[in-house]
Amino acid sequence: MSAIIYNKIADLDLAHELHASKDYKFFTFSQIFVSQRKNLPNFMISRDGKISFFISSPNDQLIKSMVEGYLEDGQVNFMGQKLLVDRVELLKMPEIKTRMQMRTLSPLVARTQKEVDGKLKTWDLNPNDLKFYENLQNNLLNKYIKFNGNYEGDTYVKIVPKIESIKRKRITIPKKGQETHHRCFLMKLEIEADKRLVEFVYDCGLGEKNSMGFGMVEKTGNGD
Numbered sequence: 001m002s003a004i005i006y007n008k009i010a011d012l013d014l015a016h017e018l019h020a021s022k023d024y025k026f027f028t029f030s031q032i033f034v035s036q037r038k039n040l041p042n043f044m045i046s047r048d049g050k051i052s053f054f055i056s057s058p059n060d061q062l063i064k065s066m067v068e069g070y071l072e073d074g075q076v077n078f079m080g081q082k083l084l085v086d087r088v089e090l091l092k093m094p095e096i097k098t099r100m101q102m103r104t105l106s107p108l109v110a111r112t113q114k115e116v117d118g119k120l121k122t123w124d125l126n127p128n129d130l131k132f133y134e135n136l137q138n139n140l141l142n143k144y145i146k147f148n149g150n151y152e153g154d155t156y157v158k159i160v161p162k163i164e165s166i167k168r169k170r171i172t173i174p175k176k177g178q179e180t181h182h183r184c185f186l187m188k189l190e191i192e193a194d195k196r197l198v199e200f201v202y203d204c205g206l207g208e209k210n211s212m213g214f215g216m217v218e219k220t221g222n223g224d
Contacts, residue, residue, distance in 0.1 A: 001029060001032070001053065001213055002029075002211070002212055002213065003077075004076050004077070004078060005027075005029060005055060005066065006018065006019055007069075007076075007077075008066055008069035008070050008073075008076070009062070009065045009066055009069055010065045010066075010068040010069040010072060011061070011065040014061065014062065014065055015065075018062075018211075023146070024143050024146055024147070024210075024211075025210070025211035026057055026058055026059050026062070026143070026147055026204055026210075026211075027055065027056065027057035027059065027062055027204070027210065027211055028055075028056055028057070028106070028204060028205030028210035028211065028213065028214070028215055028216040029053055029054060029055045029056070029106065029213050029216060030053050030054040030055075030105035030106050030213070030216045031053065031105060031106050031107075031213070032051050032052070032053050033051065033052045033053060034046045034050075034051050035048075035050070035052075036048045036050075050086065051078075051083075054091075054105060054216065054218075056202070056203055056204070056205070056216060057203060057204065058147060058200060058203035058204050059147075063090075067088055067090070070085050070088045071088065093199075093202075094202070094219040096195050096198050096199045096202065097195065097198070098192060098193065098194065098195055098198065099190065099191070099192040100190070100191055100198055100219055100221075101188070101189075101190055101219065101220045101221030102188070102189055102190070102191060102201075102202075102217040102218060102219055102220055103165070103186075103187070103188040103189070103217065103218060103220045104185075104186045104187055104188075104189075104206075104215065104216065104217055105216040105217060105218055106186075106205075106213050106214055106215060106216045107169045107171060107182075107184035107185055107186050107214055107215075108136075108184055108185050108186075108187065108206060108207040108214065108215050109124060109171075109182050109183075109184040109185075109207050109208050109209055109214045109215070110124070110125045110131075110132050110135040110136055110139070110207050110208060111123060111124055111125060111135070111208060112125055112131060112135060124182055124183040124184065126168075126183065126185065127161050127163075127166055127185055127187065133159050135207075135208075136157070136159055136206060136207055137155075137157040137159070139207060139208055140157060140193075140197060140200065140201060140206065141155055141157075141197075143200070143204060144196070144197060144200050147200075147204070151196075153194040153196060153197070154193075154194050156192075156193060156194075157191070157192070157193040157197060158190075158191070158192040158193065159189055159190070159191050159192075159206075160189060160190045160191075161187045161188070161189045162187065162188040162189065162190075165186075165187050165188040166185055166186070166187045167185065167186040167187070168183065168184075168185055169183075169184050169185065169186060170182070170183055170184075171184055171214075173212065182209070182214075184214060188220065189217075191206075201217060202217060202218075202219070205217065
């Protein structure tokens with residue numbers, strides 16, 4: 001999915017800049033949705049041959065360039081198969097409030113460093129750990145400041161999951177002949193923060209590795 005997105009950015013300089021950057025890339029995308037599917041042990045079949053997904057970014061230039069890329073070439077290479085792009089649709093931004101109900105469209109990942117046998121190792125946090133939410137807050141503020149240059153508002157961010165909605169996922173990402181495993185989570189949640197931060201969550205995603213398809217959210221209910 002990440003390759004499909006990079007290959008469709010019409011502005012080649014922007015695509016190269018994003019791909020080469022080791023910093024935040026300021027976009028995210030959802031899981032694949034298959035409305036008519038048949039689930040099998042190791043894969044699924046789309047009964048009508050259609051799949052869909054969402055892309056989001058606070059960078060208007062990036063979204064514009066992606067749309068142009070899909071319109072210029074209505075074909076993508078997905079897992080070795082040539083697929084035709086049936087439709088590209090720009091969704092209306094919902095009304096952003098200081099408190100909103102959301103759900104993840106791709107799993108959340110938050111990580112920390114732990115010492116194991118005298119060495120620091122990256123450790124995936126889970127929603128039972130308060131540090132999970134502390135890291136989500138810090139990551140959000142850091143990304144916002146990096147994208148906008150500064151932030152002088154209230155840094156208070158409250159994220160409350162609906163416990164019964166939490167689903168654990170184990171995601172494997174192949175890279176350079178190796179596999180990276182992430183323990184991450186799908187959930188419904190309520191977020192309360194400055195409107196600017198809530199909007200940035202909606203645009204850029206929540207948590208880490210957004211540009212690898214983690215942490216995309218959508219509005220599910222009314223807030224204050």
